[in-house]
Amino acid sequence: MDERVSRHAEVLVEHCTGVERGDEVLIRAPSVAEDLVVALYERVGERGANATTWLRSPRAGRARARAMDADDFSTSEHRLAAMEATDVVILVQGARNRAAQCDVDPAKGSPASRARQPVLEARLDTRWVITQHPTAADAQAAERSTEAWRDTVYDAVDRDWAALRERQQRIADRLDATDEVRVSADGVDLTLDVSGMDAADDHATHNLPGGEVFTVPRLDGVDGEATFDVPVRRHGREVRNARLVFEDGRVVAHDAETGRAVLDELLATDEGASRVGELGFGTNRGITEATGRTLFDEKMGDTVHVALGDALPECVPEGVDTNESAVHVDLITDVGSGEVRFDGEVVQAGGAWWFEREA
Template identity: 60%
Template sequence: MDDRVRRHAEILVDHCTDVSADDNVLVRAPTAAADLVEALYERLGERGARPTTEWRHRRAARAYRRALDAEDVRTADHRLAAMAETDVVILIKGGENAAEGSDVDPEKSAAASRAKRPILEERLDTRWVITQHPTPADAQRAELSTRAWEDFVYDAVDRDWDAQRRFQSRLVDVLEPAETVRIVSGDDTDLRLSVDGMGAFNDAGEDNMPGGEVATVPVVDSAEGRIAFDLPVTRNGREIRGGRLTFEDGEVVDHAAERNEAVLTALLETDDGARRLGELGIGMNRGIDEFTDNLLFDEKMGDTVHVALGDAMAECVPDDRELNESAVHADMLVDVSERSRIEVDSEVVQENGTFVFE
């Protein structure tokens, strides 16, 4: 086994989730990530924890959803009960076919998202992390060789996360007292948000590995303007390309896409909260310096901004403020490396990808 796989497991268990002997641990992984699961079990055994694995099989999931009637979609109570007894969740990405599930009815996928919401809510109460195991399929999506993709993933994961946190704290200090944020990029993006009273989250590789962003939550009815997305958004195996959204009073009032617009429509129609924003994220990881068509990495780049439709990051919303709730949380990314700026309370904090404090 590649030593970097064991190092990846060590980071997930020690840095991201701080597993102890008292913890029930769920590892959810595709079969292509068997090496990382094996390394995790070694590390979890050293800690004395109690792990179990839920294997993801996209072909089986596709077959099930295609056969299932939409009215029969419901919450899996046994999974919900198991999640309620779980302390730590390690979610591993790694595909064999990124388009698996692309021929599933989007309405069924939306119904499945709604049915999974109680399980998601239980999972968010655990110590959880999402990460990536490098596979040839994802290397192909990134237009890299398998070896180059492995190097890219492990270089992004094995970093000085304490130093990254200190760097990102400078933007946290700007956002926490802020009232407004404006994002301008090219001719198609000019979005204004209120973040008045909201907290700022410093992601230094706990919930996401790799980490490398600072995030906050827009006031639920505040989004005004338009935004165009530079990278595709993949939902259930379908790529939404050239997506555009127009907001009024915090809600999407118009949308379009160059490819798979129907998938974007189905996403927005999942529930009432799916038309509102639950996150504004600003990438700050300078160790990620190229797009790979993989949002877990691309959204952390220092030249990117992303907003998420749907469920809000609860840790940024005070108890006395409205929390946008939805069965979806769909990140969408804007390249801000050229003809772009981010303004906070009318002051430019980043221009053409460079922060004023860099």
């Protein structure tokens, strides 16, 4: 086994989730990630914890979704009960075929998302993390050789997270004290009201790799428009150059160069799917090119992402109304040639944060 797989598991168990003796650990992974699952079981065993695996099979999901009537999707009480009894969740991404579900009727995506929502909410009450196992299919999507993709993944997950946390905290502290964010770049002109919201520093606690600072806008606090030039995939379908127009926090017009139907289906999921549940700034300069994996692409330095759908609860103070939805989908744009302002003051320009320009 590649020694880097063992190191990957070590970071997940020790740094990301802090597995303890007696914990119930749930690992959701595709079969192609068996090496990482084995390494995780070893690390979990060293901690005296219990481990269970849920196999993620896009082929099986496709077969069920194609056979199922849209009205028949419902929450799995078995999965919900299992999640409610879980302390730690490790979600592993990795594909054999990135397009395995591309021929499922997009109209079934919304009811499927709504059915999963209670399980998702229960997972958010655990110590959870999402990560990536390198596969040949993902290498192909990233237009890299399999070996180069492995290097990309392992270089991104095995970093000095303490140092990155310190750097990101400077941005988070300033964002925390900000009422209005303005993002301006080619194809982007967004104003977001973040008054009273908390800012968070992701140094590989919920995402591995980490590398972002994020917050949540007010429910009606997003205006302007943006073209998201980093492609994203949903249910095996690509969305490229999605353009969204916001008024009073809601998407009032949308289009896409490719994947318009996917965007239509996403926005139709529920009332909250057309509002923003997250504003994030990518800070991981170790990720320099889009890979086709949102987990990596949203962390790229000089990018901004907004997520349509459910708001991140860690950023919302008690008693503040915020967005609720069965989806949370990040859309990403490169703003390296533009600028970001916090309460009218330029904090990022030409790809550099204020403290980097001052150094």
